[in-house]
Amino acid sequence: MARTDIYSAPALPAREAGWGAELRATIRLAWPMVLTNLAQNAMTATDVMMMGRLGPLALGAGSLGFNLYFAPQIFGLGLILATSPMMARELGRDRHSVRDVRRTARQGMWIALAVAIPIWLILWFTEPILLAMGQKPDLAAGAGSYVHWLQWALLPFYWYIVLRSFISALERPRWAMFIVILAVAFNVLANWCLMFGNLGFPAMGVAGSGLATTLSSLFMLIGLVIVVTTDRQFRRYNLFGRFWRPDWPRFFELLRLGLPIAGIVTFEVSIFNAAALLMGLISATALAAHAIAIQIASLSFMVPMGIGQAVTVRVGRAYGAGNTDAITRAGWTSFWLGTGFMSIMALVMLFFPDLLIRAFMNPSVPDNAAVAALAVSFLAYAALFQIVDGAQAVASGMLRGLHDTKVPMIQAAIGYWGIGLPLGVVLAFPAGLGGAGIWIGLSGGLAAVAVMLIVRWQRREALGLTV
Numbered sequence: 001m002a003r004t005d006i007y008s009a010p011a012l013p014a015r016e017a018g019w020g021a022e023l024r025a026t027i028r029l030a031w032p033m034v035l036t037n038l039a040q041n042a043m044t045a046t047d048v049m050m051m052g053r054l055g056p057l058a059l060g061a062g063s064l065g066f067n068l069y070f071a072p073q074i075f076g077l078g079l080i081l082a083t084s085p086m087m088a089r090e091l092g093r094d095r096h097s098v099r100d101v102r103r104t105a106r107q108g109m110w111i112a113l114a115v116a117i118p119i120w121l122i123l124w125f126t127e128p129i130l131l132a133m134g135q136k137p138d139l140a141a142g143a144g145s146y147v148h149w150l151q152w153a154l155l156p157f158y159w160y161i162v163l164r165s166f167i168s169a170l171e172r173p174r175w176a177m178f179i180v181i182l183a184v185a186f187n188v189l190a191n192w193c194l195m196f197g198n199l200g201f202p203a204m205g206v207a208g209s210g211l212a213t214t215l216s217s218l219f220m221l222i223g224l225v226i227v228v229t230t231d232r233q234f235r236r237y238n239l240f241g242r243f244w245r246p247d248w249p250r251f252f253e254l255l256r257l258g259l260p261i262a263g264i265v266t267f268e269v270s271i272f273n274a275a276a277l278l279m280g281l282i283s284a285t286a287l288a289a290h291a292i293a294i295q296i297a298s299l300s301f302m303v304p305m306g307i308g309q310a311v312t313v314r315v316g317r318a319y320g321a322g323n324t325d326a327i328t329r330a331g332w333t334s335f336w337l338g339t340g341f342m343s344i345m346a347l348v349m350l351f352f353p354d355l356l357i358r359a360f361m362n363p364s365v366p367d368n369a370a371v372a373a374l375a376v377s378f379l380a381y382a383a384l385f386q387i388v389d390g391a392q393a394v395a396s397g398m399l400r401g402l403h404d405t406k407v408p409m410i411q412a413a414i415g416y417w418g419i420g421l422p423l424g425v426v427l428a429f430p431a432g433l434g435g436a437g438i439w440i441g442l443s444g445g446l447a448a449v450a451v452m453l454i455v456r457w458q459r460r461e462a463l464g465l466t467v
Helices: 015-052 056-080 083-093 099-123 126-132 137-169 174-196 206-230 248-282 284-321 324-351 353-357 366-401 406-428 435-458
Strands: none
Touching: 015 056, 015 137, 015 174, 015 206, 015 284, 015 324, 056 099, 056 126, 056 137, 056 206, 056 248, 083 099, 083 137, 083 248, 083 284, 083 366, 099 137, 099 248, 126 137, 137 174, 137 206, 137 284, 174 206, 248 284, 248 406, 248 435, 284 324, 284 353, 284 366, 284 435, 324 353, 324 366, 353 366, 366 406, 366 435, 406 435
């Protein structure tokens, strides 16, 4: 029987109409994802701001604990992200698919539990791990108490991501956006109560921030559970029916797809951690300026990140339908949308750096002058960085929609650690460029990854990725 989904429908009479329809569909899908990413970023920023009110020791302990938590968390997140392209492909094959989508979501939750347990065991020993790494005892103790409450956020957050992938595959991501915006407000209130002892709650200090994040993750999960069990379009999937019934072939297929995704995000995140450590070797001023510049770059990155998430769904559904023309339209539409936005941001960084930096510090204060001046120079390099970072983020999502993750993982390792980091080290130290050398290295690594991913996308049919 002929398919009736949008990807296998008869071609539109005008080629431009097909591209225009794809652009509108991509924007509709992407903008709630972008706002969701921004809201989640705002939640972390709020935690840091409120920890700062407790004093430098609490802020240092919280930052130390979060960095230890973030590394394994991002690896597990990569595994969970495999649910999105799998569900999109299944809906592309059959827009009325229920059983396969439900089983994919269920096995995604199983993987989340399987990866959360060993991470919990590791994080329980946060304090001795940090002491073994040479951290100061008071910082290690504070970080340990923080992570002991924070680590329980892991599983509800992962399950929330699975449910977000489900509603995004059905191209209705706005619910996740609304819930995470409410969660930001809830997180502020929970931090205010639990960190400072307001409204009769105990003053837990930095540990209260960890508990607030766990409660906020639980809030997000419960919110989406209510949505998928009550909304008429979602509840017919009965996602939690026979939850304990295994589907081992699907479980291992998710792992095969998810492990390379986890590798990609781990390689990317770790090179930025390495860049921060290298900045610390240069000077405290360089490290502070880098922190400001990278925060500005991270905020703008939320847009191509959201577009990359959207293109995974759009390409995945076209891939499931076996429609190569729709795959092409979905991929290139998102690519030019993402790189176009980042080009605009590059111009903003080049021509209005002082305005951006004022959001983080007052350059007119004498103690801030050196940091602000160095941050301005870093933003000039960040302008180039923006374009290639957006390109690799969207291109990675395009290939993910085709279930192509193993080779992109290798390309990410080569680009980030084989090109970007060595180039940055050479330029920063032997060549004497300092912090600017680190930024050039980051840009070079991202550019190498972007080029390799785009070339692979262009050769997708020759490589047999679309069949």
